[in-house]
Amino acid sequence: MALHLGDTAPNFQADTTDGPIDFHEWKKGSWAVFFSHPADYTPVCTTELGATAKLNDDFVARGVKTIAISVDPIEDHKGWAPDIGDVGGTDLNFPIIADPDKKVSELYDMIHPGEGDTSSVRSVFIIDPDNKVRLTLTYPKSVGRNFNEILRVIDALQLTDLAPVATPADWQPGDRVIVSVGMSTDDAKERFGEVEEVKPYLRWTAQPSA
Ligand code: BEZ
Numbered sequence: 001m002a003l004h005l006g007d008t009a010p011n012f013q014a015d016t017t018d019g020p021i022d023f024h025e026w027k028k029g030s031w032a033v034f035f036s037h038p039a040d041y042t043p044v045c046t047t048e049l050g051a052t053a054k055l056n057d058d059f060v061a062r063g064v065k066t067i068a069i070s071v072d073p074i075e076d077h078k079g080w081a082p083d084i085g086d087v088g089g090t091d092l093n094f095p096i097i098a099d100p101d102k103k104v105s106e107l108y109d110m111i112h113p114g115e116g117d118t119s120s121v122r123s124v125f126i127i128d129p130d131n132k133v134r135l136t137l138t139y140p141k142s143v144g145r146n147f148n149e150i151l152r153v154i155d156a157l158q159l160t161d162l163a164p165v166a167t168p169a170d171w172q173p174g175d176r177v178i179v180s181v182g183m184s185t186d187d188a189k190e191r192f193g194e195v196e197e198v199k200p201y202l203r204w205t206a207q208p209s210a
Contacts, residue, residue, distance in 0.1 A: 002109045003136060009034070009127045012104050016067070016095035017077050024131060026095075031064040032127045033150055036110040036120035040072040040080040044144045048122075049096070050088015051147045062154050063129075066094040071105055071119055074098035115141055126153060163208045164191070179203040 003009070009032075011024040023034075035052075037045040052059075052066050059066050070077075077096040085091040099105050102118070110120035122139035134157050139145050156167040164180040171177070179188040179195060185203055188195045192205040 014097045018095040033066045034125045036069045036123045038119040038141045040076045049084045053090040056093045069097035073100045
């Protein structure tokens with residue numbers, strides 16, 4: 001069954017390139033980016049895992065752990081890992097789950113047989129410290145993901161968890177934000193100071209500090 005935003009991310013136990021894990025224990029207290037790829041030793045996947053390794057400091061700075069999964073066996077993950085470092089310029093610095101029996105991939109609805117075969121598609125789950133699913137993304141096998149966009153969403157989620165604001169189209173950290181629809185303009189002015197009312201339902205303010 002598909003997972004919805006706000007659902008609890010299901011727990012599981014699995015073997016990874018860093019050894020066996022219990023998922024909820026592994027991510028305890030952290031945000032997590034849990035993402036699937038179709039297969040080891042394939043070009044797009046190699047660039048994606050390399051891009052994630054390169055952004056590791058940015059994920060750590062936001063309290064986020066990253067973890068990948070495919071239906072390949074652990075020996076393939078371990079054999080492929082050096083290629084990720086060679087191609088991306090940063091050694092693999094996060095675990096890859098081996099899911100040859102497809103138990104976890106099916107639990108997270110990562111297998112879409114209409115996309116060619118029964119390997120996983122490019123799914124992404126952003127999961128918060130309370131294990132709630134906060135974002136889902138599904139990309140086709142032929143299109144690599146933009147991991148800077150995933151960081152941008154994490155910045156927006158962490159900001160909107162702290163203050164009654166929402167982020168507009170194409171928002172980048174530091175840009176102005178939208179006052180939540182549930183807050184009156186008077187209350188917004190008291191809380192944020194300057195508020196620009198463009199429409200009764202569209203009020204801009206500067207990004208509040210944490
Ligand atoms: C790739 O990573 O290049 C790839 C993997 C599976 C299907 C299509 C592309």
